[in-house]
Amino acid sequence: MxxxxxxxxxxxxxxxxxxxxxxxxxxxxxxxxxxxxxxxxxxxxxxxxxxxxxxxxxxxxxxxxxxxxxxxxxxxxxxxxxxxxxxxxxxxxxxxxxxxxxxxxxxxxxxxxxxxxxxxxxxxxxxxxxxxxxxxxxxxxxxxxxxxxxxxxxxxxxxxxxxxxxxxxxxxxxxxxxxxxxxxxxYQHVVTGKPVGSGGLEGRDRATGYGVYLCIKLWADANNISLKAKKYSVQGFGNVGNWAAYFMEKDGAVLVGVQDAFASIYSEEGIGVEALFNYANTSGRGIKNFPNTLEINKDDFFSIDCDILIPAALGNQITEDNAERIKASLIAEGANGPINAAGERILLDKGVTIIPDILCNSGGVITSYFEWLQNRNGELWKLDEVIAKLENKLRTSFQNVSRTAEERGIDMRTSAYILAIERIEKAYVQRGIFP
CATH class of the missing domain: 3.40.50.10860 (Leucine Dehydrogenase, chain A, domain 1)
Structure with a gap:
């Protein structure tokens, strides 16, 4: 019962x-x-x-x-x-x-x-x-x-x-x-994200996480901020969270907090990304009991003292119940819809910058498009070519969103939505609605 x-x-x-x-x-x-x-x-x-x-x-x-x-x-x-x-x-x-x-x-x-x-x-x-x-x-x-x-x-x-x-x-x-x-x-391109040997694209595995990192990097560069020694936390240590953390670490940032379905861990001195990934994939209990870290209550995870927060788990994780406790000045949405409306209002009032999901985690669908094209055209793209094309697409989107936000005096999410909706509206206006 x-x-x-x-x-x-x-x-x-x-x-x-x-x-x-x-x-x-x-x-x-x-x-x-x-x-x-x-x-x-x-x-x-x-x-x-x-x-x-x-x-x-x-x-x-x-x-x-x-x-x-x-x-x-x-x-x-x-x-x-x-x-x-x-x-x-x-x-x-x-x-x-x-x-x-x-x-x-x-x-x-x-x-x-x-x-x-x-x-x-x-x-x-x-x-x-x-x-x-x-x-x-x-x-x-x-x-x-x-x-x-x-x-x-x-x-x-x-x-x-x-x-x-x-x-x-x-x-x-x-x-x-x-x-x-x-x-x-x-019909091979009926799906994307396939193994490389079965028509998949090199680099597709890391694309979403790399895109999250790249958006953070573009934001930092635009604000003359170095990521070196910046503290960050990641909620969700699956494919997206792991790769985002991997590239953040490569750029000198320090991972201080991680949460998955099994535990929430913290270390002020930093957590090694590769070591944690290897442990989580062999322990049978995710990140729980990872050496040299402090296990904290899951409800205290968003209270961790850090500069950047990457929610990369499920939706509606940041709400009016915990948004006030967040200390990060930047949130990069690796998941879809990780912040609800009430939580976002609190964060924006606090001056927190939010890189929205439809921009921040779009690396996956962008490279899915590359794989789709590769299959349709009977081509094979190399990793460096894929990454270069991904960077170009994301940089253009980030710059467009940032410029529109600044011109209109609005937050990045609203700016991103405006650009997305206007493109669809244009298609309907030009084509009309049948009949």
């Missing part, structure tokens, strides 16, 4: 959080739309999703038992091109979470100048409870159930929370197997 009650409570909290994320992204959108007096008809279109797909599908587990899983794919808008966005495997995945994340993807791809729209989805599952062979069958069955709701010129999934290159390889293989043998090779 205790276990069932705990599970019920967790689901209730997840549902509340997801609903809050939808309210958050719509509030951000409407705030920017008010600033530019967005055409009311276009506002109505962009305020809702185009398609919300919910799939129940059976999978035979290793035990022989058949379990029913629930999968989602929400497609928000495709005015600029095919839907694009990740698939996550997590307990918190539901239609509201997917709606919010799909909307964020629309703004993210538009701001980056990509020929994409926005989508998101995944499976409501705790992947740690299943074997590798079970996860493969779950993934392949989900892909088959999605059918032509995804496609290389229609909707292109990518990795997200608890999914990776292997997941994308299973999806690509399953999807291609449904096509005729003569056509299969032309």
């Amino acid at each position: 205790i276990t069932l009650e705990k599970e019920k409570l967790q689901k209730t909290r997840a549902k509340t959080q997801a609903t809050g994320m939808v309210e958050n992204v719509l509030g951000q959108f409407n705030n920017a739309a008010d600033q530019i007096d967005l055409n009311p008809n276009i506002r109505r279109i962009l305020s809702v999703t185009t398609n919300e797909i919910i799939i129940h599908f059976p999978v035979k587990l290793d035990s022989g038992e058949v379990a029913i899983f629930k999968g989602y794919r929400v497609q928000h808008n495709n005015a600029l091109g095919p839907y694009k966005g990740g698939l996550r495997y997590h307990d918190t995945v539901d239609v509201d979470a997917a709606k919010a994340l799909a909307m964020w993807m629309t703004w993210k791809t538009s701001l980056a100048g990509l020929p994409y729209g926005g989508a998101k989805g995944g499976i409501q599952i705790n992947p740690k409870l299943y074997s590798q062979s079970e996860l493969e069958r779950i993934t392949r069955r989900f892909t088959y159930a999605l059918g032509d709701n995804i496609g290389p010129e229609h909707d292109i999934p990518a990795p997200d929370v608890n999914t990776n290159a292997q997941t994308m390889a299973w999806i690509a293989d399953t999807y291609m197997s449904t096509k005729s043998p003569s056509e299969r090779s032309t």
